[in-house]
Amino acid sequence: MRRVWIGLLVVAVLASVWYGVTRRSPAPPAPGGARGDSAGTGLKAVRLFFASPDGDSLVSETREILEQSNLHERVAALVAELDRGPRGGGVAALPAGTAVLHAYLDEGGGLTLDLSRAFEQGFRGGAMTEYAAVASLVRTLGANLPEVKRVLLVCGGAPLATLGGHVPLDQPFDVSEWL
Amino acid sequence: MAPASGARALIARALRRLGPPLLALATLGVDGRAPRIGETLESAPTREVSGTTCVGANDLARLLRATKFWHPEVRKLILRAGPHRIQLTAEDPFVVVDDGTVALPAPVMPVGGELQVPVALADLLPRDSTLARLVFDPRRRVLVVAPPSGVLGSARVVVQEGRTRLVFEADRPEEVVVVSRARDHFRVRFGGFFSGSLPDALPAAALVQRIRPIGAAAGSAFEMAVSRQATGFRVVRDTRARRVVLEFTREPSSEFTAFAPEGPPGPRDLRVVVLDPGHGGRDAGVTAGGLVEKDLTLALARQLESEIGRRLRVRVVLTRTEDRDVPVEARAEIANRARADLVVSLHFDGFPNAAAGGATAYVPPATYSSAGFTGGAGSLTVLAWREAATRHAVESRALGEAILSSLELRGDGPILLRELLPYPLLGVDAPGLLLECATLTARADRERVGGRAGMAELAETIADGIQAYQRNE
Ligand SMILES: [Zn+2]
Numbered sequence: 001m002r003r004v005w006i007g008l009l010v011v012a013v014l015a016s017v018w019y020g021v022t023r024r025s026p027a028p029p030a031p032g033g034a035r036g037d038s039a040g041t042g043l044k045a046v047r048l049f050f051a052s053p054d055g056d057s058l059v060s061e062t063r064e065i066l067e068q069s070n071l072h073e074r075v076a077a078l079v080a081e082l083d084r085g086p087r088g089g090g091v092a093a094l095p096a097g098t099a100v101l102h103a104y105l106d107e108g109g110g111l112t113l114d115l116s117r118a119f120e121q122g123f124r125g126g127a128m129t130e131y132a133a134v135a136s137l138v139r140t141l142g143a144n145l146p147e148v149k150r151v152l153l154v155c156g157g158a159p160l161a162t163l164g165g166h167v168p169l170d171q172p173f174d175v176s177e178w179l
Numbered sequence: 180m181a182p183a184s185g186a187r188a189l190i191a192r193a194l195r196r197l198g199p200p201l202l203a204l205a206t207l208g209v210d211g212r213a214p215r216i217g218e219t220l221e222s223a224p225t226r227e228v229s230g231t232t233c234v235g236a237n238d239l240a241r242l243l244r245a246t247k248f249w250h251p252e253v254r255k256l257i258l259r260a261g262p263h264r265i266q267l268t269a270e271d272p273f274v275v276v277d278d279g280t281v282a283l284p285a286p287v288m289p290v291g292g293e294l295q296v297p298v299a300l301a302d303l304l305p306r307d308s309t310l311a312r313l314v315f316d317p318r319r320r321v322l323v324v325a326p327p328s329g330v331l332g333s334a335r336v337v338v339q340e341g342r343t344r345l346v347f348e349a350d351r352p353e354e355v356v357v358v359s360r361a362r363d364h365f366r367v368r369f370g371g372f373f374s375g376s377l378p379d380a381l382p383a384a385a386l387v388q389r390i391r392p393i394g395a396a397a398g399s400a401f402e403m404a405v406s407r408q409a410t411g412f413r414v415v416r417d418t419r420a421r422r423v424v425l426e427f428t429r430e431p432s433s434e435f436t437a438f439a440p441e442g443p444p445g446p447r448d449l450r451v452v453v454l455d456p457g458h459g460g461r462d463a464g465v466t467a468g469g470l471v472e473k474d475l476t477l478a479l480a481r482q483l484e485s486e487i488g489r490r491l492r493v494r495v496v497l498t499r500t501e502d503r504d505v506p507v508e509a510r511a512e513i514a515n516r517a518r519a520d521l522v523v524s525l526h527f528d529g530f531p532n533a534a535a536g537g538a539t540a541y542v543p544p545a546t547y548s549s550a551g552f553t554g555g556a557g558s559l560t561v562l563a564w565r566e567a568a569t570r571h572a573v574e575s576r577a578l579g580e581a582i583l584s585s586l587e588l589r590g591d592g593p594i595l596l597r598e599l600l601p602y603p604l605l606g607v608d609a610p611g612l613l614l615e616c617a618t619l620t621a622r623a624d625r626e627r628v629g630g631r632a633g634m635a636e637l638a639e640t641i642a643d644g645i646q647a648y649q650r651n652e
Binding site: 162 | 464507
């Protein structure tokens with residue numbers, strides 16, 4: 001019986017020491033300068049798709065961004081990262097300054113993505129650029145938001161027939177076709 | 180867009196294996212700009228001397244860029260090229276190369292005052308950057324200076340268990356490109372000069388029924404007739420063993436790529452060809468290096484109009500003949516009203532990175548259907564007006580393959596075929612494609628198409644493709 005008590009005491013001491021150590025040791029700094037434990041927001045790794053240098057495919061990049069609470073914020077954060085451009089070997093595929101105005105997800109997984117005017121006005125290039133812009137958006141949203149099944153792109157609150165005259169934007173893109 | 184049917188899922192999987200919606204991708208040699216057709220390699224004729232294929236010593240010296248020293252007293256000819264020394268002796272099969280001696284299959288023979296050297300010497304010379312590499316071309320019976328892209332050797336055919344393998348020895352296995360995936364015209368381009376020979380006859384059980392060399396601006400290209408029993412192919416690039424294996428299978432397998440869908444055989448009935456010069460008016464399209472897409476598309480359409488008119492008995496209709504805005508609906512209406520058998524929307528590409536170049540075709544996808552138009556039972560799919568072109572997906576794809584193949588072999592690659600209903604084909608009820616003929620943001624492409632001659636050549640190349648599509652041989 002005495003042995004059991006001593007045993008429990010040892011366990012209790014060890015546990016309190018371990019607790020004290022873990023409490024006192026500073027939390028490891030979160031990458032990117034953000035504190036992982038502050039204000040209830042965590043860091044989340046996201047996969048971003050940019051155009052490949054020769055324009056024929058996409059290259060992906062993993063980046064940690066602050067986790068957002070709602071869909072609009074999450075979509076906006078992803079598009080903002082795409083707009084920030086690649087850090088690796090990719091090529092920015094979105095017209096500069098493209099931002100999310102609204103994002104609406106219907107029950108069937110159809111995402112209507114309302115982009116700022118810069119998306120249309122900032123576009124320069126041919127079909128390769130246009131295809132890369134759409135592919136970069138659709139694949140990035142599909143890879144990070146499993147609830148999104150289709151993406152319809154609109155601009156400034158109005159439907160957009162096409163960006164540069166090569167890829168039709170009047171119908172939603174099926175995410176599964178771009179994965 | 181579409182509920183996935185079995186076939187559709189299969190195709191989707193095949194596409195995924197090939198990367199993001201991307202079907203065929205080809206790149207040109209690593210040496211950058213490909214030589215144009217007609218730009219031949221430096222060569223020398225050979226002749227038979229007592230049953231041995233020989234090259235004259237003067238030609239040999241020229242090809243090796245060597246200086247000749249003739250020593251009549253000992254009947255020796257010394258060739259010096261860079262650090263190398265080659266000593267030939269009349270009526271002697273032994274050749275001193277640098278510090279060693281090699282034996283030829285027959286002696287070096289004096290004929291008409293010039294030494295004739297067996298071409299077998301080419302394989303016995305040192306291989307380094309200081310000495311030109313010589314290769315005997317058995318088909319043209321000439322000795323040639325191998326290009327920097329290397330050499331492609333003879334093809335070996337292996338037939339076993341429902342699979343047929345064509346094994347090529349290749350200096351640059353990584354450069355092989357499947358240019359056309361149609362079974363009747365399965366085309367492959369290799370990096371390097373073809374110095375081998377092709378089998379005279381293929382085994383009856385082989386899935387490849389015929390193989391013949393075809394012209395290519397760079398490397399060596401072949402066209403094969405693949406049996407209808409074959410279901411797929413794959414290309415194995417073995418860089419370590421310096422080998423390329425083209426493998427064809429009878430049994431469907433996820434490791435193999437499917438062939439292009441096929442329409443009925445025989446010439447296609449072409450009466451009306453509609454050419455759609457992209458952009459116009461306020462919409463200039465791509466501008467780069469002083470070139471404006473809307474002007475180039477119109478100039479090309481005019482060239483192509485006369486080129487096609489010269490070759491085929493067809494009516495050619497242009498959707499615009501001047502610099503003006505034409506809405507996509509109006510373009511489709513012109514094509515439909517003309518009862519087009521073919522619509523080619525002409526464009527020139529542009530990309531933020533100058534490394535991107537070449538030609539891309541966008542064809543209506545064979546599996547396209549819109550979720551909103553699928554019938555209640557899930558079996559009946561009603562095509563919307565906008566998607567009329569998808570009815571002609573198989574033919575459009577064949578057209579895309581034919582034109583891209585023609586462009587690639589002419590040196591206008593890399594080529595890319597994408598299955599995506601392009602904007603200019605919305606509402607078009609005919610086989611068609613959007614063709615990005617070249618990339619204006621790439622300097623090499625700009626220089627190629629910028630001049631009048633370049634535009635005429637481009638028109639010829641596209642017309643070749645249209646003609647090949649029409650013949651459907
Ligand atoms: Zn265009």
